Amino acid sequence: MKRKITLKDIAKELEVSISTVSKSLKDSPEIGEDTREKVKAFAALYNYKPNNIAISLKNRRTKNIALIIPEIVNDFFGEVIGGVEQVANEKGYNVIVCLSNESFDKEVVNIDTLAHGGQVDGFIISLSKETMLRQDYNHLIEVENQGMPLVMLDRVTEQVLCDKVIVDDARGSYNAVSHLIEQGCKKIALITTVDYISVGHLRTQGYIKALGDHGLELDPSLIVRIDGIAGCEDPIKKLVENQDIDGVFAVNELFAVTAMKAVQNHGKKVPQDVAIIGFSDGKLLKHATPAVSTVSQHGEEMGRVAVKMLLKRLQSDKEEESFSTRVIKTSLIKRESSGS
Amino acid sequence: MKRKITLKDIAKELEVSISTVSKSLKDSPEIGEDTREKVKAFAALYNYKPNNIAISLKNRRTKNIALIIPEIVNDFFGEVIGGVEQVANEKGYNVIVCLSNESFDKEVVNIDTLAHGGQVDGFIISLSKETMLRQDYNHLIEVENQGMPLVMLDRVTEQVLCDKVIVDDARGSYNAVSHLIEQGCKKIALITTVDYISVGHLRTQGYIKALGDHGLELDPSLIVRIDGIAGCEDPIKKLVENQDIDGVFAVNELFAVTAMKAVQNHGKKVPQDVAIIGFSDGKLLKHATPAVSTVSQHGEEMGRVAVKMLLKRLQSDKEEESFSTRVIKTSLIKRESSGS
DNA sequence: TGTTAACACGAAACCGTTATAGTTTGTCTA
DNA sequence: TAGACAAACTATAACGGTTTCGTGTTAACA
Structure with a gap:
């Protein structure tokens, strides 16, 4: 060299x-x-x-921020990265992307290494599934105790006090389900995740509330809770074939598109026989045939907001103040899968 | 703090x-x-x-590597990030991900900042479109001159001497097109990119060779070259409606899925009337209905290999040696869109 | 009993910058 | 013509480690 x-x-x-x-x-x-x-x-x-390293040492700040996400092959997180990177770069910060792969251990190791090693000035994190399941947030609390700013994004917990960026999951799904009802759906299935995932839980609540507000009965047999991503086909197929449904609300891209496939394979038409709506606006829904309606969470925007919150903390010398939670509005993207 | x-x-x-x-x-x-x-x-x-910063200063190496990719909302690059991150982390390196957004300027700025600022020990880069169009590689050559290792991935150029990881694009598409021919297709359309993109060019060559080897005539009116991603629908639609085709080979996910949509909207069935095959194994093709056959480039594997090549350079003290190009084998993933 | 070597530790330089506190000059003033 | 003061630099001490080269103590040996 x-x-x-x-x-x-x-x-x-x-x-x-x-x-x-x-x-x-x-x-x-x-x-x-x-x-x-x-x-x-x-x-x-x-x-x-x-030499930035020397400057970092001198100034005790690195101009690096860490972005920790559970996985990358997911358009939502892809968009988040884009948004984070964009604003961070503008402000002269580098982004170190770390994948937890939904693993608690990897999340902890990543954070500990970066935090104690002094490699970054702050964190943006979306919790791994395992972390939410274990409800063990000590690694995050420790980061906070060190006085390092931390912003949680999308998958959050109230057990850690820090700035947060979320979408109004409950309202988003409320709107989605209401939309289906307005299109004439009476028997709307819900395909969701297990409850410990914050967003899954909230989206389920929105579904329930929408049914109630429109005078539809809640039928538990129309709700499928799926744990992993891997084996989602079977339960969805079973639902579609055994229940007489005319609408599906799925809490993520994959579930939505899988449901549509099952519906079509079952000889029914989308949206004529069964209307479908998803959550998160990735390519999968946009380019499906027919294109699938969805609730957009504006991942890029969320990323941008998260960095801004982080940088604000980094740049203000006075500590503490109170923490805030920014709720990004969702928007309903109506496409072919939910009628005209 | x-x-x-x-x-x-x-x-x-x-x-x-x-x-x-x-x-x-x-x-x-x-x-x-x-x-x-x-x-x-x-x-x-x-x-x-x-404090890793102090150690970096002392040792004159940061244990950071930069990964520069053109865009992120693309499953291929998502997979690459995954692979890079995985191996890098194992070896105690952090990955700084930078997006060039297909812009030459941003690519140059990113590289200059990181290289001269001493923030990273080496680079893995996939060229932006604009860079390939301008054929200006001075920023990369300078990196090399500084003695910083550089590995190019997927979108490469012979004008820079360094380690490279590519897939055999020509052979991959040769196989894809041959597969279509074996399924009985006679009039196979090609939806490709403009020629200055290395991979687009090579994939086009594979198409041409496959036709030739199987005694099919090359019909230029069956070839569509698309520049941006934005306006790909129209030319594809025109092709599908005006030409009497029974097969489509598309050089990326989006083109493939757009073509399928056009075919279906045109009242034809996939694969019965028109067989379709794509390139790159993202979710889009996997979860389409019908699922689209494709040439997998194994993005994760490419990422892993790239880091390994980079780290090998970083860890060997003797400079120079010769550069090598690793060709990752593609594999044909046969799904519903290209017949049984 | 003096020499020597092993042992256990400390001092200091260095990595590249920055910030603070000097040190030379020269000029102007009283 | 001493004294004050500005202008233009330089020296030095951090930042937090690693590493080379001492150095003082003790124990073994001739």
Whole structure:
């Protein structure tokens, strides 16, 4: 590795002190104009860039932020990354992306390493499934105790006090289900996740409330709770074949598209026989045939907001204040799968 | 920000020197066993972790690598990130993900900042479209000149000498098209990108060769070249409606699924009337109805291989040697869209 | 009893910057 | 012509580690 040019190199070459070089480059009035110009010209010529590692050490901040997400092959998190990266870069921050792969252990290791190692100034995190199941948030609380800012995104918990960015899951699904009802659906199935996942739980509540408000009865046999992503086909197929349904609300992309496939394979038409609506606006729903209506959570926007909250904390010296939770509005994207 | 505990703190507390603490924690035989144990116990108690920034400064290496990709809302790059992250983490490296958003300028800025700022030890990059169009690779050549290892992935150029990881695009599409021909297709359309994109060009070549080898004539009116992602619907629709085709080979997910939609909307059945095959194995194809056959490029594997090549360079002190290009085999995933 | 080597530890330099506190000059003033 | 003061630099001490080179103590040996 060829060594990069340093202040010392410039100083030696121009026969001035390191301080002079440093100050010249920062346009300090302490240094005479001619010296200043000379140094700057030389630096530009040799393409000098200050060593950020040294600066980090000096300033005790790295200008790096960590983004910890459960998985990446999911359009929602993809969008989040995009949003985070965009704003962070604008503000001169780098983003270190870490995948927990839905594993508690990996989440803990990632956070501990980055936090104690002093590699990042703050965290944006979306909890892994395992973490939510265990309800063990000590690693996060410790981060907070260290005085490192932490922003939780989408998959959050009230057991950690920090800034949060979420969508109004309950209202989003309320709207989705209401939409189905307005389209004439009477027997609407819900395909959701197990309850310990915050968003799954809230979306289920929205479904229940929408039915109630529109005078429809809640039929538990129309609700399927799915744990993993892996084996979702079977229960969905069973639901579609055994229940007489005319609408489906699925809490994520995959469930929605899988349900549509099951419906079509079962010889029914979407949306004529069964209307379908999903949650999260990825490519999967957009490019399905027919295109699937959905509740958009605006992942990019969420990412952008999360960074902004984080940077605000990083840039204000006064600690504490109170924490806030930003709720990003969802919007209903009506496509072919839920009627005209 | 509460200050993290340092060697100095431990030293003061235990009334030994900083060196003693440092050596104890590294299990140096220079230090007596009891002192060593005492220090280690104390460090463990206070959860001491060395400051990686300081270590980076001292060692002149950061244990960070940069991964620069054109976009993220694309399953292929999502998989690549996964693979890179996995191996990198195993080896104690962090991954800084940067998006060029297909922009030359952003690619250059990202690379310059990270390279000169000394934030990373090496790069893995997939070129932006704009970069390939302009054929300006000076930013990459400069990285190389600095002695920083660079691995190019998927979208590469021969104009930069470095390690590369690619798939055999030509062979992959040759196989795909041959498969269609074996299924009885005679008039196979090609939906591809403009030629300056290395992979688009190669995939087109594979198509042409497959036709030739099977005695089919090349009909230029069956080839559609699409520039952006945005307006791909129209030309595809036109192709489907105006040409009498019985097969489609699309060089990416989106084109494939858009073509399928056009075919179905045009009143034809997939695969009975028109067989379809795509490239890259994302969710879009897997969960379409019918599921679309494709050429898998094994993105995760490519990511893994790329990091390994990078780390090998980083860990060997001897420079130069020769560069190698690893070709990852594609595999044909036969699904419903191309017949039984 | 003096020499020496092993042992256990400390001092100091260094990585590249920045910030603070000097130190030279030269000029102007009283 | 000494004294004050500004201008233009330089020296130094951090930041938090690692590492090389001492150094003082003790024990073994001739």
